[in-house]
Amino acid sequence: MKYRQLGESNLRVSEICLGTMxxxxxxxxxxxxxxxxxxxxxxxxxxxxxEMYPVPPQQSTQGxxxxxxxxxxxxxxxxxxxxxxxxxxxxxxxxxxxxxxxxMRLTWNGIHQALEDSxxxxxxxxxxxxxxHWPDRATNFFGxxxxxxxxxxxxxxxxxxxxxxADLVNSGKVRYLGISNETPWGAMRYVHLAEKHNLPKIxxxxxxYNLLNRSFEVALAEVSHRENIPLLAYSPLAFxxxxxxxxxxxxxxGARLTLYKRFARYxxxxxxxxQHYVDLAREFELSPAQLALAFxxxxxxxxxxIIGATNLEQLKENLSSTKVLMSxxxxxxxxxxxxxxxxxxx
Numbered sequence: 652m653k654y655r656q657l658g659e660s661n662l663r664v665s666e667i668c669l670g671t672m673x674x675x676x677x678x679x680x681x682x683x684x685x686x687x688x689x690x691x692x693x694x695x696x697x698x699x700x701x702e703m704y705p706v707p708p709q710q711s712t713q714g715x716x717x718x719x720x721x722x723x724x725x726x727x728x729x730x731x732x733x734x735x736x737x738x739x740x741x742x743x744x745x746x747x748x749x750x751x752x753x754x755m756r757l758t759w760n761g762i763h764q765a766l767e768d769s770x771x772x773x774x775x776x777x778x779x780x781x782x783x784h785w786p787d788r789a790t791n792f793f794g795x796x797x798x799x800x801x802x803x804x805x806x807x808x809x810x811x812x813x814x815x816x817a818d819l820v821n822s823g824k825v826r827y828l829g830i831s832n833e834t835p836w837g838a839m840r841y842v843h844l845a846e847k848h849n850l851p852k853i854x855x856x857x858x859x860y861n862l863l864n865r866s867f868e869v870a871l872a873e874v875s876h877r878e879n880i881p882l883l884a885y886s887p888l889a890f891x892x893x894x895x896x897x898x899x900x901x902x903x904x905g906a907r908l909t910l911y912k913r914f915a916r917y918x919x920x921x922x923x924x925x926q927h928y929v930d931l932a933r934e935f936e937l938s939p940a941q942l943a944l945a946f947x948x949x950x951x952x953x954x955x956x957i958i959g960a961t962n963l964e965q966l967k968e969n970l971s972s973t974k975v976l977m978s979x980x981x982x983x984x985x986x987x988x989x990x991x992x993x994x995x996x997x
Contacts, residue, residue, distance in 0.1 A: 652694025652973060657954050658854030658879050660827045662779060664734050666948055667970060668697040668883060670959035675715030676705035677907070677961050683719045684726075686966055691729070693970055699857070699883070699957050701738035701784055702751060702769050707911055710750040714772050721774035735773065736780035736883075738831060738857075739765040741787040757787040757812040766819055781819065782829035782857055787812065792832035794859075794916050794997055809840050810848070817850045829883070831857035835870040842878050853880055855954055860884035862893055862928055862943055863921050863996040865989060872952045881954025884947050888958075888969075889996065892917040893943040895929035905961070917996050924992035931988065935981055940965075944972035946985060 654663045669690045674683040687698075704716035717737065724730045739762055742755040752768065754761040770776060788806035791798050819825040828851050830841060838856055845852040856875065860867045860882060867882060875882055888894060890907050902909040908917075932942035947956045960966035977985075 654696075655881070655954055657780075657827070658881055659852055660854040662734055662827065662854070664697040664955050665695045666953075666955055666973060667695055668699050668736075668955040668957045669695050670885065670957040671698065671700045671716050671720065672704045672706040673907075673959060673961055674705055674719050675712050676707070677905075677910070680719050680722065682962070684723055685963060686960060687720075687723050687727075689963055689966055690970070691732070695970070696732065697734045697736070697955055699736045699885075700773075701740070702765055703738070703740045703784065707913065713750055714768070717769055717772035721772050725774050730775055734779045735775065736782060736829070737769050737773070737778055738782040738784035739769075740784045743785075757783060757807045757815070759811070759815040759818070762812065762815040762819070766824060770824065777824050777826065779826045780829050780855065781816065781825040781827075782831045782855070783812065783816075783833075785832040786834070786837055788837075790834055790837065792834070796997060809837070810844050813841060813844055813850050814848075820851045827851070827854045829853055829855035829857060831883075833858065833871075835874055838871065838874050838878075838880065842880070855883050856880050857883040857885055857957070859886045860947060860950075860953070861887050861889045862946060862985070862989070863889045863917055863924060863992075864994060866994050866997045867952075872950075875952035882950075882952050883955050883957055884950075884953050885957045887947045887956050888940060888943055889917040889921070890914055892921065892925055893928060893939055895925060895939045898922060898926060898929065907961070921992075921995045924988070924995050927988050927992070928985075931981075931984055935978075937975060938968060940968050941972045941975050944969055945975035945977055948972055948975075949977055 653666045657664050700716050700720055705712050740751055741757050752764050785792050789801045789804045816828050830853050833856055841853050858867055896903050897908055908914055929939045932939045958969040
């Protein structure tokens with residue numbers, strides 16, 4: 652396992668981060684414990700979660716993922732061995748504000764309440780990385796296109812959010828800050844305000860990135876490099892679609908897209924591209940998952956690749972991607988396919 656410095660922090664994170672959003676929904680507590688045991692034994696030291704998890708979000712299970720992790724940390728007495736990240740949710744079009752917390756805005760009250768709740772569930776007194784899950788403003792994220800400006804729309808100013816987060820850092824309850832599902836404007840706004848007001852600088856940005864969704868490369872990759880804000884890449888297998896298991900209208904029992912039809916981001920329009928990537932992997936004697944994950948692992952702007960698994964066999968295969976060294980020929984072939992299928996699933 653390789654380790655990388657996360658932005659301007661002293662966190663050295665494993666190149667593979669273990670994502671947890673299935674724990675408490677698709678995965679039981681015992682299965683989550685098994686995944687954690689295996690991942691830690693193979694060098695993973697970075698765990699990512701969120702107050703909203705598990706996904707799909709619903710009142711009956713909200714917070715269960717953090718509770719499972721908290722139980723694990725207490726039973727295994729391994730908190731100091733891990734870099735633990737969580738996220739604070741923002742307002743959305745749904746009615747989740749009634750059960751996650753009353754104030755969903757990214758204000759001082761909303762953020763402080765969210766952190767206290769997360770710390771209680773996680774059974775720890777600090778987080779290594781605390782991230783804004785998505786922006787508290789009308790903008791494009793979660794696959795949205797065609798930005799429509801809404802002058803005067805209700806939003807929490809980023810400076811107010813950053814000052815609240817800075818207070819958590821100053822209190823010692825949070826070590827470093829990150830953002831997620833952000834735009835280039837939003838990322839640079841956090842950077843500018845931190846510089847102007849002497850507030851903590853963000854050390855990471857967690858956005859989707861995979862062979863079907865390379866939109867991060869358009870503008871945010873330059874921000875990552877020039878401002879030293881590495882990407883924590885989520886959905887590197889495009890909800891498992893890049894494994895090829897959904898090709899030819901196959902719907903494996905228990906698979907995420909089989910269970911939850913609401914996740915249509917990597918749907919029918921991507922099937923041709925997926926087939927080409929699956930064929931390319933087999934040509935180079937790799938599994939489709941190894942190819943897709945190795946591609947993400949080896950991008951220069953990536954700080955960690957957030958993988959998720961619903962069983963140990965998937966986890967083992969995902970971790971094996973760290974041993975894949977992509978040749979110049981394979982890189983060229985991937986780029987040719989990227990040029991042919993330009994961001995089919997933004």
